Amino acid sequence: MSTAAHPRTRVDEIAAGIYRLNTPVEIGGPVGHFNFNQYLVADDAPLLFHTGPRRLFPSVREALARVIPVERLRYVAFSHTEADECGALNDWLAAAPRAEPVCGQVAAIVSIGDLADRPPRPLADGESLTLGTRSVRWYDTPHVPHGWDAGLMLETTTATLLCGDLFTQGGKGDVPLTQGDILGPSEAFRAPLDYFAHAPHTAQVLERLAQARPATLACMHGSAWQGDGAALLRALALRLAATAPEAHHAPQPKAGTSGTAAPAPVAGALTGAAAA
Ligand SMILES: [Fe+2]
Numbered sequence: 001m002s003t004a005a006h007p008r009t010r011v012d013e014i015a016a017g018i019y020r021l022n023t024p025v026e027i028g029g030p031v032g033h034f035n036f037n038q039y040l041v042a043d044d045a046p047l048l049f050h051t052g053p054r055r056l057f058p059s060v061r062e063a064l065a066r067v068i069p070v071e072r073l074r075y076v077a078f079s080h081t082e083a084d085e086c087g088a089l090n091d092w093l094a095a096a097p098r099a100e101p102v103c104g105q106v107a108a109i110v111s112i113g114d115l116a117d118r119p120p121r122p123l124a125d126g127e128s129l130t131l132g133t134r135s136v137r138w139y140d141t142p143h144v145p146h147g148w149d150a151g152l153m154l155e156t157t158t159a160t161l162l163c164g165d166l167f168t169q170g171g172k173g174d175v176p177l178t179q180g181d182i183l184g185p186s187e188a189f190r191a192p193l194d195y196f197a198h199a200p201h202t203a204q205v206l207e208r209l210a211q212a213r214p215a216t217l218a219c220m221h222g223s224a225w226q227g228d229g230a231a232l233l234r235a236l237a238l239r240l241a242a243t244a245p246e247a248h249h250a251p252q253p254k255a256g257t258s259g260t261a262a263p264a265p266v267a268g269a270l271t272g273a274a275a276a
């Protein structure tokens with residue numbers, strides 16, 4: 001990932017009081033352009049969902065400061081322990097003296113209690129966190145799309161699901177919010193680089209999220225999406241189920257050949273970029 005050019009992070013309000021901070025990056029190789037989004041829920045106790053990678057922190061911090069003073073940030077939340085989800089956590093904690101890390105209970109015990117410079121505030125499955133006039137609800141989503149410690153958040157006033165790596169779209173992510181198709185582009189991205197764990201209960205996890213009836217899906221990579229979130233989550237579950245037999249039963253292709261395994265150069269490029 002090239003950060004030498006100091007990419008400009010753009011800010012767009014994608015639901016009332018919810019701001020998408022988008023930074024395009026150039027990864028090179030077969031991936032080309034990629035992008036990282038964080039979402040700010042502006043309220044009395046502002047919450048940032050995802051920190052961005054450590055190397056993008058100066059740009060993302062400058063972007064957040066266009067919406068609120070950085071030192072007002074109260075919560076820094078994230079889905080699971082990866083560099084783009086929480087790599088800049090300690091940078092945010094240093095910039096915002098009252099900010100607390102917020103994550104699931106597994107992440108707190110396994111990683112964040114040690115990695116973070118201040119103790120995390122773990123949320124139990126179904127637990128809500130009040131931010132002032134609005135609140136967020138935590139959903140444990142173990143191994144969906146990946147990570148034992150994974151979870152997602154719903155902002156309940158606008159029914160915005162902070163859906164993390166679900167529906168990851170490649171490219172620069174320069175359309176902030178769309179009502180068009182994101183399942184197709186995200187499945188096209190997943191085809192050569194399947195970032196799902198394909199755990200046995202994936203469909204049940206997605207159905208539970210569907211039952212929350214989100215009106216906006218705040219994707220971490222690519223455009224946010226507005227529409228019938230329940231229908232789109234169920235469509236994703238069907239696509240995953242359709243491809244699962246290949247993942248579980250077909251002979252595994254060697255790296256660099258077509259199939260469900262990531263070609264080695266792609267996997268290497270994205271590991272270096274801390275993607276998805
Ligand atoms: Fe991830």
Ligand SMILES: [Fe+2]
Nearest residue numbers: 084165220276
């Ligand atoms: Fe990600």
